[in-house]
Amino acid sequence: MAARLDVRKTYKLYVGGKFPRSESGRSYEVTDAKGRFVANAAMASRKDARDAVLAARAAFAGWSGATAYNRGQVLYRVAEVMEGRHAQFAEEVARAEGLTAAKARAVVDAAIDRWVWYAGWTDKVAQVAGAANPVAGPYFNLSVPEPTGVVAVLAPQASSLLGLVSVVAPVVAGGSTCVVLASERRPLPAVVLGEVLATSDVPGGVVNLLTGVTAESAPWLASHEDVDALDLAGAAPLPGEDPTVDWGALEAAAAATLTRVVRPAGTGASGEPDGAVEPDWTVLPDGPRRVLAFMETKTVWHPKGR
Amino acid sequence: MPTFEYAPAPESRAVVDLQPSYGLFIGGEFVDPVDGTSMKTVNPATEEVLSEVAVGGAADVDRAVKAARRAYERTWSRMPAAERGKYLFRIARILQERGRELAVLESLDNGKPIRESRDVDVPLAAAHFFYHAGWADKLAWAGLHGAALGPDGVPLPLGVAGQVIPWNFPLLMLAWKVAPALATGNTVVLKPAETTPLTALLFADICRQADLPPGVVNIVTGAGATGAALVGHPDVDKVAFTGSTAVGREIARTVAGSRKKLTLELGGKAANIVFDDAAIDETVEGIVDGIFFNQGHVCCAGSRLLVQETIAEEVVGRLQQRMSQLRVGDPLDKNTDVGAVNSAEQLQRITDLAAVGDAEGAQRWTAPCPLPENGFWFSPTLFTNVSPAHTIARDEIFGPVLSVMTFRTPSEAVTKANTTPYGLSAGIWTEKGSRILWMADRLRAGVVWANTFNRFDPTSPFGGYKESGYGREGGRHGLAAYVKEA
Numbered sequence: 030m031a032a033r034l035d036v037r038k039t040y041k042l043y044v045g046g047k048f049p050r051s052e053s054g055r056s057y058e059v060t061d062a063k064g065r066f067v068a069n070a071a072m073a074s075r076k077d078a079r080d081a082v083l084a085a086r087a088a089f090a091g092w093s094g095a096t097a098y099n100r101g102q103v104l105y106r107v108a109e110v111m112e113g114r115h116a117q118f119a120e121e122v123a124r125a126e127g128l129t130a131a132k133a134r135a136v137v138d139a140a141i142d143r144w145v146w147y148a149g150w151t152d153k154v155a156q157v158a159g160a161a162n163p164v165a166g167p168y169f170n171l172s173v174p175e176p177t178g179v180v181a182v183l184a185p186q187a188s189s190l191l192g193l194v195s196v197v198a199p200v201v202a203g204g205s206t207c208v209v210l211a212s213e214r215r216p217l218p219a220v221v222l223g224e225v226l227a228t229s230d231v232p233g234g235v236v237n238l239l240t241g242v243t244a245e246s247a248p249w250l251a252s253h254e255d256v257d258a259l260d261l262a263g264a265a266p267l268p269g270e271d272p273t274v275d276w277g278a279l280e281a282a283a284a285a286t287l288t289r290v291v292r293p294a295g296t297g298a299s300g301e302p303d304g305a306v307e308p309d310w311t312v313l314p315d316g317p318r319r320v321l322a323f324m325e326t327k328t329v330w331h332p333k334g335r
Numbered sequence: 336m337p338t339f340e341y342a343p344a345p346e347s348r349a350v351v352d353l354q355p356s357y358g359l360f361i362g363g364e365f366v367d368p369v370d371g372t373s374m375k376t377v378n379p380a381t382e383e384v385l386s387e388v389a390v391g392g393a394a395d396v397d398r399a400v401k402a403a404r405r406a407y408e409r410t411w412s413r414m415p416a417a418e419r420g421k422y423l424f425r426i427a428r429i430l431q432e433r434g435r436e437l438a439v440l441e442s443l444d445n446g447k448p449i450r451e452s453r454d455v456d457v458p459l460a461a462a463h464f465f466y467h468a469g470w471a472d473k474l475a476w477a478g479l480h481g482a483a484l485g486p487d488g489v490p491l492p493l494g495v496a497g498q499v500i501p502w503n504f505p506l507l508m509l510a511w512k513v514a515p516a517l518a519t520g521n522t523v524v525l526k527p528a529e530t531t532p533l534t535a536l537l538f539a540d541i542c543r544q545a546d547l548p549p550g551v552v553n554i555v556t557g558a559g560a561t562g563a564a565l566v567g568h569p570d571v572d573k574v575a576f577t578g579s580t581a582v583g584r585e586i587a588r589t590v591a592g593s594r595k596k597l598t599l600e601l602g603g604k605a606a607n608i609v610f611d612d613a614a615i616d617e618t619v620e621g622i623v624d625g626i627f628f629n630q631g632h633v634c635c636a637g638s639r640l641l642v643q644e645t646i647a648e649e650v651v652g653r654l655q656q657r658m659s660q661l662r663v664g665d666p667l668d669k670n671t672d673v674g675a676v677n678s679a680e681q682l683q684r685i686t687d688l689a690a691v692g693d694a695e696g697a698q699r700w701t702a703p704c705p706l707p708e709n710g711f712w713f714s715p716t717l718f719t720n721v722s723p724a725h726t727i728a729r730d731e732i733f734g735p736v737l738s739v740m741t742f743r744t745p746s747e748a749v750t751k752a753n754t755t756p757y758g759l760s761a762g763i764w765t766e767k768g769s770r771i772l773w774m775a776d777r778l779r780a781g782v783v784w785a786n787t788f789n790r791f792d793p794t795s796p797f798g799g800y801k802e803s804g805y806g807r808e809g810g811r812h813g814l815a816a817y818v819k820e821a
Contacts, residue, residue: 277592318481
């Protein structure tokens with residue numbers, strides 16, 4: 030009997046809960062860590078980016094209005110569904126990042142556990158970061174964190190799955206929605222994550238995943254008036270490579286509408302522009318800072334009286 | 336109803352000892368500017384020149400940043416936190432002791448009524464120092480998520496903070512900036528507003544009286560270029576700005592791509608929302624307080640009044656009645672409700688925007704208050720027939736001008752309130768508790784006042800959503816702006 034010819038997958042965008050190709054009709058070749066052809070991925074256009082922002086904005090009212098308990102259950106559900114597709118993720122990660130099967134499995138374990146970790150934060154972050162303020166007068170005064178809105182995320186370039194989950198999960202845990210630019214050269218694990226999100230009770234539009242050229246798409250999102258915050262984690266290049274993304278220019282573009290910016294990791298002399306580096310995503314986050322980075326503090330006053 | 340005449344009740348200005356000219360406060364002493372010039376500061380109520388102050392140039396800013404760096408490295412960051420806190424307690428006490436002097440000086444330089452400078456600005460400034468003094472040695476317990484910690488587990492300071500403040504609450508904004516910066520272990524270079532430098536210069540003398548180590552607080556007076564030099568200085572680790580959204584954008588652009596930490600407290604166009612079940616007398620007082628407090632020179636002023644349609648006529652009638660009784664005039668008179676507009680430039684802006692209101696078809700009503708002949712004045716003004724698309728419903732006027740609009744349902748009120756790029760504050764007036772909480776959840780604003788307005792406290796975080804800026808000032812949350820991130 031002749032060997033069966035396998036059925037290959039078309040890797041598409043994930044926008045508004047659907048899997049469209051790029052409206053531009055563009056695609057680009059994705060290779061494995063050794064440079065061998067793996068698949069053609071959709072190359073998102075400006076129109077795709079704008080559609081994704083629209084979808085994220087439309088999903089914001091429902092997602093931010095859901096109870097924190099409900100959001101926690103949905104995030105935990107993502108972990109459950111990922112677990113069922115563990116082998117598929119491990120294969121994608123091994124191929125994209127050039128890892129051994131054992132190492133790729135460990136990365137997938139960590140990515141699933143990261144969802145569980147953030148799932149638990151949804152209904153605790155307001156208690157940890159809120160405050161009852163003892164003002165000098167007869168007033169009730171309470172501060173609570175609230176989601177910022179639509180967040181544009183440049184996902185890490187090297188860590189195609191664990192890094193991706195580490196930046197997306199905190200955004201949605203806090204109640205914001207997002208448009209994510211997947212790792213440019215290692216985009217396929219992100220597409221598979223989209224397939225998981227689509228079947229995990231995450232409402233369509235809460236997470237939108239775009240594949241394509243980061244340096245091309247990022248300025249459109251940074252300057253978009255309906256984007257409230259920008260995570261520049263993915264401005265750091267792959268190890269040993271020159272940066273293709275000027276994160277200072279993106280931050281400057283974001284300034285036009287006072288978009289909140291989370292700068293990429295990196296050190297440098299005080300006040301000097303400096304390079305971005307990708308952190309080690311296997312390290313457990315030191316608290317809910319990434320959740321809080323995409324939340325605002327609201328303070329409510331009311332008089333006390335008889 | 337009989338109306339009673341008020342006799343003049345002027346506060347004496349003898350308590351203030353004004354110098355004919357002031358230098359820059361750098362490294363613990365007043366020095367002449369190296370490359371700067373000078374400017375006059377006037378009393379906006381009389382146009383009398385009060386004093387001449389230095390305009391710091393780039394070299395002066397550099398000298399101040401160097402002084403702050405030296406003080407940070409040699410003194411302030413090495414001092415036990417409890418001792419740092421005790422300096423802040425000292426400053427708080429001297430602010431109280433010299434409270435009357437500060438209040439009179441503030442009213443002279445700014446034009447705000449003495450009742451406000453005496454009862455609000457100065458006591459709150461002292462309270463800010465008192466509150467933050469206690470934090471200095473308790474930062475490990477402040478719950479500052481993601482802060483870089485020293486070997487003792489205490490969040491680390493950033494270094495030198497460059498701070499630029501506005502003219503509407505000169506001393507209070509200084510306190511909001513300087514107190515948390517110092518408490519967390521930073522040193523500062525502060526640039527007061529061009530038109531209101533005098534209380535900051537008096538604060539320099541208070542630092543001297545408190546024996547604050549030289550260079551911990553530096554004050555560089557000047558205008559926009561001075562502030563730009565400070566914000567762009569490469570050895571500044573932290574930039575804090577309160578002022579217009581336009582300047583805030585510029586600062587965000589300047590700081591982009593650096594590792595400077597930035598907090599911005601910018602403009603606003605707050606909706607003050609009145610439901611038909613609100614307690615009407617308190618509400619009318621709250622509306623008046625919300626927009627006419629400090630001549631409307633308040634970023635969180637309730638400049639858009641949204642009234643439920645069924646009671647709109649009644650509320651507007653009562654407002655006009657109340658506004659007719661406002662006393663506009665001499666800021667140093669203890670009975671004055673509304674003082675002088677801070678500058679000729681600001682008066683022109685208010686006048687122009689009100690004229691746009693007329694041109695776009697809104698209905699203007701002006702309180703029949705007699706105005707002094709000299710100085711900069713604008714009568715409390717109310718516009719009806721305003722649509723959300725009107726310029727006066729969208730642009731921040733920063734003056735005593737109220738735009739009145741109506742709504743029918745709570746959902747419509749939320750939509751109208753949130754239809755603005757700003758998101759600093761909002762007000763809700765209703766006797767129904769569940770509606771307050773429902774509204775408060777949906778208003779995209781950093782501070783929501785329910786059945787009150789324009790309340791401030793050092794323990795209560797203040798700051799905006801959207802284009803009203805980012806970061807918080809005050810409370811546990813405000814400390815985060817001044818500590819290093821891990």
